[in-house]
Amino acid sequence: MTKSEVLRVENLKKYFPVKKGLATLISSRKMEYVRAVDDVSFSVPGGKNLGFVGESGCGKTTMGRAILRLVEPTSGKIYCEGTDVTSLNKKQLKSQRRKMQMIFQDPHGSLNPRRTVSEILRQTVRIHELASSKAEEDSMIKDTLEEVGLAPAEEFGKRYPILLSGGQRQRVGVARVLILRPKLVVADEPISMLDVSVRIGVLELLLRMRDEFGISLVYITHDLATARYICDRIAIMYLGKVVEIGPTEVIYSKPIHPYTRALISAVPVPDPTVKMEEIPIKGYVPVSVTDAFSSCRFYPRCLYAEEKCGKEEPSLVEVEPDHYVACFRAKERSLRA
Amino acid sequence: MALLEVRNLKIYYFTREGVVKAVDGISFSVSEDETLGLIGESGCGKTTAVFSILRFVVPPGRIVGGEIIFEGRDIIPLSDEEMRLLRGEGIAMVFQGAQNALNPVMTVGKQISEVILEHESITKEEAWERAKSQLELVGIGSERVNSYPHEFSGGMKQRVMVAIATACNPRLLIMDEPVTGLDVIVQRQLLALTNSLREKMRLPIIFITHDLSVIAETCDNVAVMYAGKIVEKGDTVSLYKDPLHPYSKGLIGSYPSVRGEKKELKSIPGAPPRLINPPVGCRFYPRCPYAMDICEIEEPELKNVGDNRLVACHLIK
Numbered sequence: 001m002t003k004s005e006v007l008r009v010e011n012l013k014k015y016f017p018v019k020k021g022l023a024t025l026i027s028s029r030k031m032e033y034v035r036a037v038d039d040v041s042f043s044v045p046g047g048k049n050l051g052f053v054g055e056s057g058c059g060k061t062t063m064g065r066a067i068l069r070l071v072e073p074t075s076g077k078i079y080c081e082g083t084d085v086t087s088l089n090k091k092q093l094k095s096q097r098r099k100m101q102m103i104f105q106d107p108h109g110s111l112n113p114r115r116t117v118s119e120i121l122r123q124t125v126r127i128h129e130l131a132s133s134k135a136e137e138d139s140m141i142k143d144t145l146e147e148v149g150l151a152p153a154e155e156f157g158k159r160y161p162i163l164l165s166g167g168q169r170q171r172v173g174v175a176r177v178l179i180l181r182p183k184l185v186v187a188d189e190p191i192s193m194l195d196v197s198v199r200i201g202v203l204e205l206l207l208r209m210r211d212e213f214g215i216s217l218v219y220i221t222h223d224l225a226t227a228r229y230i231c232d233r234i235a236i237m238y239l240g241k242v243v244e245i246g247p248t249e250v251i252y253s254k255p256i257h258p259y260t261r262a263l264i265s266a267v268p269v270p271d272p273t274v275k276m277e278e279i280p281i282k283g284y285v286p287v288s289v290t291d292a293f294s295s296c297r298f299y300p301r302c303l304y305a306e307e308k309c310g311k312e313e314p315s316l317v318e319v320e321p322d323h324y325v326a327c328f329r330a331k332e333r334s335l336r337a
Numbered sequence: 338m339a340l341l342e343v344r345n346l347k348i349y350y351f352t353r354e355g356v357v358k359a360v361d362g363i364s365f366s367v368s369e370d371e372t373l374g375l376i377g378e379s380g381c382g383k384t385t386a387v388f389s390i391l392r393f394v395v396p397p398g399r400i401v402g403g404e405i406i407f408e409g410r411d412i413i414p415l416s417d418e419e420m421r422l423l424r425g426e427g428i429a430m431v432f433q434g435a436q437n438a439l440n441p442v443m444t445v446g447k448q449i450s451e452v453i454l455e456h457e458s459i460t461k462e463e464a465w466e467r468a469k470s471q472l473e474l475v476g477i478g479s480e481r482v483n484s485y486p487h488e489f490s491g492g493m494k495q496r497v498m499v500a501i502a503t504a505c506n507p508r509l510l511i512m513d514e515p516v517t518g519l520d521v522i523v524q525r526q527l528l529a530l531t532n533s534l535r536e537k538m539r540l541p542i543i544f545i546t547h548d549l550s551v552i553a554e555t556c557d558n559v560a561v562m563y564a565g566k567i568v569e570k571g572d573t574v575s576l577y578k579d580p581l582h583p584y585s586k587g588l589i590g591s592y593p594s595v596r597g598e599k600k601e602l603k604s605i606p607g608a609p610p611r612l613i614n615p616p617v618g619c620r621f622y623p624r625c626p627y628a629m630d631i632c633e634i635e636e637p638e639l640k641n642v643g644d645n646r647l648v649a650c651h652l653i654k
Contacts (some may be wrong), residue, residue, distance in 0.1 A: 056520055065394050200591040222520065263521060266522045
């Protein structure tokens with residue numbers, strides 16, 4: 001592990017057992033599992049943002065939660081600044097969580113409605129024992145509220161979440177994280193529930209976390225357009241696996257994996273003069289996948305599949321510096337691109 | 338004459354806290370070969386406005402003024418029975434969230450033929466055949482006619498909703514956030530379906546969404562709503578290229594794209610106003626970077642500035 005890495009994830013797996021009736025339990029048939037995250041490895045350098053993009057059900061949320069051990073990984077290793085997060089006990093995990101935090105999707109559901117904004121933040125300060133006196137607590141809360149754009153802090157601190165707009169609530173969500181000065185933040189669709197006109201404000205705030213405080217962000221989203229604005233690198237997930245990962249502009253300008261290409265060509269463009277293209281994909285996302293793959297998982301939907309793709313699963317291969325693709329035809333496709 | 342003409346429509350909600358002016362004097366029209374997009378943020382009144390076209394306004398909401406003229410007659414004074422006949426046959430709607438709009442214990446074939454039987458005097462068998470051809474039309478295939486909604490994915494359920502809405506050959510289709518919550522690939526497939534339906538059936542559509550790019554791909558004309566008002570209206574291409582109202586400018590300027598150069602995004606400061614006590618003058622005044630003294634006192638009118646472009650702003654003379 002290199003020193004500049006904030007997060008390194010190795011062979012992370014999360015399988016959920018499929019609950020069956022009593023009959024299957026007694027008949028000792030093999031348990032079935034949904035492979036939500038199926039052998040994912042990546043790393044995040046300090047002060048860089050990594051975006052995880054995929055359709056619903058691809059496992060991106062489970063992966064984000066597994067990084068913080070909000071769900072226990074089935075197997076695999078997670079290192080945060082060199083500490084093996086997977087081996088920590090409960091007490092150690094609590095102090096580790098000061099370094100690794102999460103911003104949730106729903107700004108309405110993730111704030112306690114019966115506490116004022118400053119009480120919400122004070123709770124965080126107390127849990128992690130950040131301040132030695134009440135005056136210090138107060139000044140930390142005030143500074144953080146101003147940092148996230150909730151000024152005047154005295155006034156916003158007194159309000160209950162119900163009196164805040166969606167954008168302001170999400171700023172409280174950011175403040176709660178920022179007050180800890182963590183190294184890594186996992187943000188799961190942080191702006192998808194906000195109004196269009198306030199989204200960019202929150203995105204800018206997330207960018208400032210990286211630029212001013214050196215916080216690395218793992219940004220989980222289905223929205224390729226906003227990911228482009230705040231991520232240095234992008235990972236594309238399909239059915240529990242990363243199929244392509246690389247620098248953002250490279251992924252957007254010359255995607256190599258057939259799935260990435262389909263995904264990007266499907267994103268609507270806010271320009272009425274651009275004509276809709278045919279998406280290079282067939283079929284639908286399978287409803288649930290419980291079997292292990294003996295072929296490329298994109299094989300049934302791929303327009304470029306060869307015989308080999310149906311027999312073996314490709315792993316991530318570096319096609320150019322820092323750009324990895326899991327496709328047998330990656331080399332030849334990258335030449336054509 | 339326009340197929341649908343909405344004139345100075347006002348819909349207020351009479352709540353305990355006060356009167357919410359959800360839709361406050363909007364006018365627009367849809368012609369027989371037009372796709373109109375209504376765009377705005379949540380709470381701007383776009384859904385309330387189009388729900389009223391089907392007279393789906395429930396207490397504490399009330400249509401307090403204006404006219405909704407469909408094919409030459411005002412539908413506001415129509416009786417409930419007349420309105421029931423008009424829905425589906427005259428004006429049909431695809432609702433947001435298809436997952437919740439379908440009956441989970443009825444096959445999709447039954448759900449489609451039920452609508453047809455309600456409006457036309459044909460036999461059950463004929464209706465069943467029509468249901469099958471509707472499923473073909475939306476790209477699902479007639480062999481799925483006996484399936485239940487839970488056997489479909491989200492995108493396919495939304496296709497079933499389109500099949501139901503178009504089953505009686507309506508003269509106007511309203512789609513309320515039809516692709517919100519769907520994955521991008523499914524979303525694109527549904528938009529392509531909408532466009533092909535429009536061509537095949539020559540069906541005028543009103544599209545409601547908060548997503549600028551969805552409008553860009555489907556609509557000829559677009560109306561931008563803000564806080565219960567239409568602030569700008571025009572054809573999609575020129576409005577996107579050269580928005581005149583500061584709010585449209587802000588909305589378009591804050592919208593990211595995956596294509597082309599990465600442009601600088603600018604956010605609009607503040608948040609939309611509460612509609613119980615909206616600002617007296619221009620409703621966008623508190624957030625507007627170009628606000629002048631007059632904007633605080635006097636509400637700008639929606640004026641025609643040529644080329645079919647309407648703008649409500651004191652800046653535009």
